[in-house]
Amino acid sequence: MINFTQHKQTFIIIFTAIILLELTDLIWKDHEMVSFLMHLGLLLITMILLLFLIQGSSSTSRELRNSNKNLNDIFETLDVAIWSHDLKADHLLITPGIEKLYGYSLDEFYRDSLLWRKVIFPEDECVLNERKEKLSTGEPCTSIYRIIKPDGQVRWIQDRGIPTLDEKGEMTSFTSVLFDITDRKESEDQYRSLVEMSPDIIAVISNSKFEYINEAGSKLIGASSPSEVLNKDVSEFSDSKTVSNIKEKVSNSFVGERFEVKVFRLDGQEIEVEISIMPILYGGRTAIQLVGRDITERKKAEKTIHHMAYYDSLTDIPNRNMFKKYLNETLDTSSDQPFAILFLDLDRFKVINDTKGHSTGDIILKKVAIRLKQVVQEEGVVFRQGGDEFILILPNMNRKSVKLMANKILHYFTTPFIINDQEFFVTPSIGISMYPEDGREEESLIKHADKAMYLAKDAGKNNYQFYFAHLDKASSKKMELETGLRKALELEQFTLFYQPKIHLETKEILGVEALIRWEHPTRGTISPIEFIPLAEETGLIIPMGKWVLKQACEQSKAWEKQGVGIIPVAVNISVRQIKDEGFVDVIKEILAETDLEPSRLELEITESIMQDFEHSTKVLTQLKELGIVLSMDDFGTGYSSLNNLRFLPIDNIKIDKSFIDDIITDTNHVSIVKAIIDMSQNMNFNTIAEGIETEEQVHFLKQNSCEIGQGYHFSRPLPPKELEMFLRKQV
Numbered sequence: 001m002i003n004f005t006q007h008k009q010t011f012i013i014i015f016t017a018i019i020l021l022e023l024t025d026l027i028w029k030d031h032e033m034v035s036f037l038m039h040l041g042l043l044l045i046t047m048i049l050l051l052f053l054i055q056g057s058s059s060t061s062r063e064l065r066n067s068n069k070n071l072n073d074i075f076e077t078l079d080v081a082i083w084s085h086d087l088k089a090d091h092l093l094i095t096p097g098i099e100k101l102y103g104y105s106l107d108e109f110y111r112d113s114l115l116w117r118k119v120i121f122p123e124d125e126c127v128l129n130e131r132k133e134k135l136s137t138g139e140p141c142t143s144i145y146r147i148i149k150p151d152g153q154v155r156w157i158q159d160r161g162i163p164t165l166d167e168k169g170e171m172t173s174f175t176s177v178l179f180d181i182t183d184r185k186e187s188e189d190q191y192r193s194l195v196e197m198s199p200d201i202i203a204v205i206s207n208s209k210f211e212y213i214n215e216a217g218s219k220l221i222g223a224s225s226p227s228e229v230l231n232k233d234v235s236e237f238s239d240s241k242t243v244s245n246i247k248e249k250v251s252n253s254f255v256g257e258r259f260e261v262k263v264f265r266l267d268g269q270e271i272e273v274e275i276s277i278m279p280i281l282y283g284g285r286t287a288i289q290l291v292g293r294d295i296t297e298r299k300k301a302e303k304t305i306h307h308m309a310y311y312d313s314l315t316d317i318p319n320r321n322m323f324k325k326y327l328n329e330t331l332d333t334s335s336d337q338p339f340a341i342l343f344l345d346l347d348r349f350k351v352i353n354d355t356k357g358h359s360t361g362d363i364i365l366k367k368v369a370i371r372l373k374q375v376v377q378e379e380g381v382v383f384r385q386g387g388d389e390f391i392l393i394l395p396n397m398n399r400k401s402v403k404l405m406a407n408k409i410l411h412y413f414t415t416p417f418i419i420n421d422q423e424f425f426v427t428p429s430i431g432i433s434m435y436p437e438d439g440r441e442e443e444s445l446i447k448h449a450d451k452a453m454y455l456a457k458d459a460g461k462n463n464y465q466f467y468f469a470h471l472d473k474a475s476s477k478k479m480e481l482e483t484g485l486r487k488a489l490e491l492e493q494f495t496l497f498y499q500p501k502i503h504l505e506t507k508e509i510l511g512v513e514a515l516i517r518w519e520h521p522t523r524g525t526i527s528p529i530e531f532i533p534l535a536e537e538t539g540l541i542i543p544m545g546k547w548v549l550k551q552a553c554e555q556s557k558a559w560e561k562q563g564v565g566i567i568p569v570a571v572n573i574s575v576r577q578i579k580d581e582g583f584v585d586v587i588k589e590i591l592a593e594t595d596l597e598p599s600r601l602e603l604e605i606t607e608s609i610m611q612d613f614e615h616s617t618k619v620l621t622q623l624k625e626l627g628i629v630l631s632m633d634d635f636g637t638g639y640s641s642l643n644n645l646r647f648l649p650i651d652n653i654k655i656d657k658s659f660i661d662d663i664i665t666d667t668n669h670v671s672i673v674k675a676i677i678d679m680s681q682n683m684n685f686n687t688i689a690e691g692i693e694t695e696e697q698v699h700f701l702k703q704n705s706c707e708i709g710q711g712y713h714f715s716r717p718l719p720p721k722e723l724e725m726f727l728r729k730q731v
C-alpha cells in the first residue's frame with residue numbers, strides 16, 4: 001500500500017509535470033476534437049488531484065504547527081529547559097523555557113554558549129568537575145547546583161545531562177534537561193534541618209533495622225554519630241517485649257498513639273523513652289517512622305513525687321496516703337474475702353524520745369518498720385501512720401490466722417533494739433478490725449481498729465485486741481471512770497497500802513512505799529495502773545498526789561507516835577506534779593502540818609523527768625535541800641543512763657521489777673542488773689530491787705551487793721493495820 005501522506009511531495013511534482021506537459025501539448029499541437037477533449041479531461045483531473053493534494057498538505061503543516069505550539073506552551077509552563085548540542089555539526093538548540101529558568105534571553109544563550117556556566121553559584125562549581133568526568137564515560141548524570149539570576153535571586157537547578165559518544169568514545173552530541181527545583185529543595189532542606197536539629201529522636205526502621213536516625217537519636221542511644229547506629233537491629237537497644245510491643249502497635253495501626261518503652265544505651269544504661277510510630281514509605285519500601293523523647297528525668301521526677309506522696313520519709317515504708325489507697329483497692333477487689341487491719345502503737349515510746357532524744361527515737365522507728373516487714377513478709381503490707389503508729393493490712397486472712405500473726409509480732413518485739421550498744425525494749429499495742437464484720441468501708445474499719453488499739457493500751461499494753469461490737473461501750477466505760485475519779489477524792493474512796501522495804505541481809509524493815517488504791521463502790525479495788533494514767537491525763541493527779549503525800553506523812557508520823565516505829569515512807573510522784581509550780585511549797589506545807597522529819601519522806605520519781613532536765617534538777621535540788629530522800633523508780637525502763645543521773649541529787653536507784661524477774665534465767669538481765677548495782681555503788685547511790693518474789697532472787701542480789709529490796713517475797717502492799725501487824729511480827 002502506498003502511503004500518500006508520506007509521498008505527498010512526489011505526487012505534487014508528478015502531477016504538476018503532467019499538467020505542464022498537457023498544457024504545452026494542448027497549446028502547441030493541433031489536435032483532433034476527440035483527442036483535444038481527452039487531453040483536456042486528463043489535464044482537468046490532474047489539476048483537481050493536484051489541488052486536492054496541495055490542500056491536504058497545507059492542513060497537515062497546520063496540525064504540525066499547532067502541536068509544536070502546544071509543546072512549546074507545555075515547556076514554557078513546566079519550568080524546564082532543554083539544551084541540545086550537536087557537537088559535530090556545532091548545532092545548538094535551546095528551548096525557550098531557559099529564559100524563565102535563568103532570567104536571560106534565548107538570544108543571550110545563543111550568543112554566549114558559556115553563559116550557563118558563568119551564572120553558577122561559585123561554591124557549587126565543584127559539582128561541574130564531577131559531572132564532566134561522569135559524562136565523559138558516556139553515562140547520563142544528574143547534578144544539582146545553584147545559579148544566580150540577573151536580579152540576584154539564587155535558584156536551585158537540577159541538570160540531567162545525557163551524552164552520546166561515537167564508537168571512538170568521542171562525544172558527538174549532548175543534551176541537558178534543566179529543571180528549577182528551588183521550591184522542592186527549600187522545603188526538603190527545611191524538613192531535613194527540622195529533623196536533624198530536632199531535640200526529639202527521629203528514626204526510620206525497616207526490617208527491624210535503623211535506616212535513619214537523627215543526631216538527637218544517636219546521642220540518646222550513646223553513639224558518637226548516627227552512622228554508628230545505622231543498620232543495627234532495634235533488638236540491640238531494647239528488650240524483646242518492647243520490640244514485639246512496637247510491632248503489635250504497627251500491625252494494629254495504633255499510629256500516632258504515644259507509649260513508653262525502655263531503651264538500653266550503648267553504655268548499658270537503661271533509659272525511658274516515650275515514642276509514637278507511623279508506617280511510611282522510605283526508599284520505596286514500607287518502613288516505620290519513629291518519633292520519641294527521653295522521659296527518664298520526667299519519670300524519675302514523677303517517681304520521686306509519687307514516693308514523697310505515698311512513702312514515709314523516715315522509714316521509707318508506705319505512708320497513710322498509700323494505706324488509704326491500698327485499703328480502697330482491697331475493698332474494691334476483695335468481695336467477701338476476709339482481711340484484717342492492725343493498728344499498732346508503740347508503748348511508752350514518748351519516754352525514749354524524751355530521755356534519749358528524737359534522733360534515737362527516729363532510729364528505733366526505722367528499726368521497728370524493718371522488723372514489722374520481716375514479720376509480715378509477703379502476708380501483708382506495713383504502713384506508717386505517723387508518730388509511733390503503724391498500720392498493717394493482712395489480706396485474705398481469717399481471725400485465726402490474724403491471731404497467729406499478732407502473736408508473732410508480739411514475739412518479735414521481745415528482742416530488744418540495740419543502738420550504740422544500748423538495749424531498748426519497745427513493745428506494741430495492737431488493735432484489730434476485721435473485714436467485713438467490723439466494717440465494709442474505709443472509715444469504719446480504721447475507726448474500729450483504732451478503738452481496739454486503745455483497748456489494748458488499757459489492757460496493760462504489749463498485747464493485741466480485736467474490735468468487738470461493745471467496744472464503744474468500753475470507751476464510755478473510760479469516761480465513766482473519769483467522772484468517778486473526779487468524785488473519788490471528795491467521796492474518800494482512795495486508800496493507801498504500804499509495802500515494806502527490807503534490808504536483804506538483816507531483814508530489817510527500812511521503810512515502806514505508799515501505793516494508792518481506789519475502792520470503787522461497784523467495781524471493788526481498782527489498781528493504780530488503771531487510773532493513774534487517767535489522773536495524769538486529766539490533771540487530777542495534782543490534788544490526788546497532794547492527798548497521798550499528806551496521808552503518807554500523817555501515817556508515818558502516826559506510827560512514830562503510836563510507838564510502832566520510825567518508818568520512813570516513800571511516795572510515788574508523777575512528772576506532772578514536779579512540773580506543777582507550787583509543788584515544793586506543797587511538800588513544805590505538808591511536812592510542816594504533819595510535823596514529819598523531812599528525812600523520813602522519800603519521793604519516787606521516774607526517768608520521764610529527764611524530758612525537762614533543767615526544771616526537774618531545780619525542783620529536785622530544792623527538795624534535797626529540805627532534807628528529803630530522792631529515789632529513781634523503775635530504773636532501766638526509761639533508757640536514761642546512770643551517767644545522766646549523776647547530775648541529779650538522787651539517793652536511791654530502784655531497779656525495775658522486769659529486770660529482777662529474769663535474773664535467774666536471763667543472762668542478759670543478769671549482766672544488766674550487775675552493771676546497775678556496780679555503777680550505782682560507784683556513784684554512791686543505794687540500789688533497791690523491786691518485785692522480789694523468790695529466795696533465789698534474794699540470794700543473787702545479796703551476792704551482787706544489792707542491799708535493799710521489796711516484793712511479794714517479803715510482803716504484798718498492805719493496808720496500815722495489816723502492815724502494823726507485819727512490823728510487829730518482824731520485830
Ligand code: C2E
Nearest residue numbers: 515516527528529548572573574691692693710711712713
Ligand atoms: P511502783 O512504784 O513501781 O510500785 C511497785 C509496784 O509493783 C506496785 O504495784 C506493787 O504492788 C508491785 N509489786 C511490788 N512487789 C511486787 C512483786 O513481788 N510482784 C509483783 N507482781 N508486783 C509487785 P501497784 O501498787 O499496782 O502500783 C503500780 C504503780 O502505780 C506503781 O509502780 C507506781 O508507779 C504507781 N503508783 C502507785 N501509787 C501511786 C501514787 O500514789 N502516786 C503515783 N503518782 N503513782 C502511784
Ligand code: MG
Nearest residue numbers: 513572604633
Ligand atoms: Mg514506786
Ligand code: MG
Nearest residue numbers: 633634654690
Ligand atoms: Mg517501781
